Amino acid sequence: MPVALCTMSHSPLMGRNDPAQTVIDDVDAAFENARTFIADFAPDLIVIFAPDHYNGVYYDLMPPFCIGAAAQSVGDYGTESGPLNVDRDAAYALAREVLASGVDVAFSERMHVDHGFAQALQLLVGSITAVPTVPIFINSVAEPLGPVSRVRLLGEAVGRAAANLNKRVLFVGSGGLSHDPPVPQFATAPAEVKEKLIDGRNPTEAERNAREQRVIDAGRDFAAGVATIAPLNPHWDRNLLDVLASGEIEQIDSWTNEWFVEQAGHSSHEVRTWIAAYAAMSAAGKYRVTSTFYREIPEWIAGFGISTAVAVDE
Ligand SMILES: O=C(O)CCc1cccc(O)c1O
Ligand SMILES: [Fe+2]
Structure with missing residues (x-):
């Protein structure tokens, strides 16, 4: 069965602290292209890799990775709340095989997810319930983080397991x-x-609003050039897109977590979701990137990218 990929940046500041209309139009066109790509592929199942931002997963028990057999969206930043449409049998099948291949993934019958999952599903397929999904959490903020090579191995194991589901699987990476x-x-x-x-x-509600307002204010300050957060790094971003498109993603194994932070800021670890999705694609053989969008968008605090890829028949 064929596989396909769509990876995308998310930002809850979309619609809350917007850049110039021409930028929004470009992003909208890129998402429209991604939606058409996905509709044409017609996935039976979406396997989505996404992070959390201390809205669903906390330090009371912080796994590096977690597969959800059932999941609830918390609805932060006005995203859709409530249960995701999780394919429980597929989640168990993936978890069994990933564990059997030696990657110790956590498992949840009530995973809590935030905009990292919900915004991506809403933008790509319209809602958190539109397509049966297996959500896979990748810790991308809560230190300590394991080496990025483990993310590649997770992705490859998920990709091999997905090939046995006998379904058209779309791998999504959000971050x-x-x-x-x-x-x-x-x-x-x-x-x-x-x-x-x-x-x-x-x-x-007051706590949630205060938290969200802090991020919205930071976006405003960042766009005005007066924020203290790390700058975006379009050069680093474009190199990462090139490396992922090249298919030679093992070279990322040598990038240290400190280097990610130095080059691209603390939340650059969210590209773990892209690395996992591309690694999952690689398990099916060679792939070809069919579209790439990239733009620096300080208003959204994001080096903002969208990519799509298909498997190449050999
Ligand atoms: O609320 C938060 O903790 C962070 C929100 C946030 C902002 C910009 C880009 C992101 O990827 C993101 O997640
Ligand atoms: Fe994020």
Whole structure:
């Protein structure tokens, strides 16, 4: 059965702190292209790799990776809330095979997910329930992180397992590219913030609004050139897109986590979702990138990319 890929940046600042209309038009056109690509492929199943931003997964138990057999969207930043349309049998089949291949993935019968999953599903297929899905969480913010090589191995194992499902599978990666939004870090957070990072589920509306407003303000300051967060790095982003398109993704194994942060900001670890999705594609053989969009969008605190790829028949 064929496989295909769509990877995309997300940003909850879309529609909240917008750039010039020409930029929005370009992004809209790129998403329209991605939606057409996906509709033409007509997936039976979406396997989506996405991060979390301390809205669904916390330091009370922080796995590097987690496959959801059932999942709830928390509805942060106005994204759709409620249950995802998870294909439980597919989730179990993927988890069994990934574990059997030696990658210790966590498993959840009630995974909580945030805009990392929901915004991507809404933009690509219209809603969090439109297409049967297996959500796979990849920790991309909560230190300590394992080496990026493990993400490639996870992706490859998921790709091999997906090939046995006898379904048309679309791999989605949601996150990145270079960006450094003000996500708190445990090591440097004050005590009350630390507590929220450990056990912050179900914040009050006031807490949620305050959090979201902080990020919106940061986007405004960043676009105005007065924010203290790390700059975007279009050169680094374009190189990553080239490496992923080349098919020689093992070269990413030598990139240290410190280097990601130095070059592309703390949240650049979200490109782990792209690396996993491309690695999953590679398990089916050679692939070809069929479209690439890239633009720096400081208003959204994002090196903003979208790519699509198909398997090449050999
Ligand atoms: O609310 C947060 O913690 C971060 C929100 C956020 C902002 C810009 C780009 C992103 O990828 C992102 O997730
Ligand atoms: Fe993010």
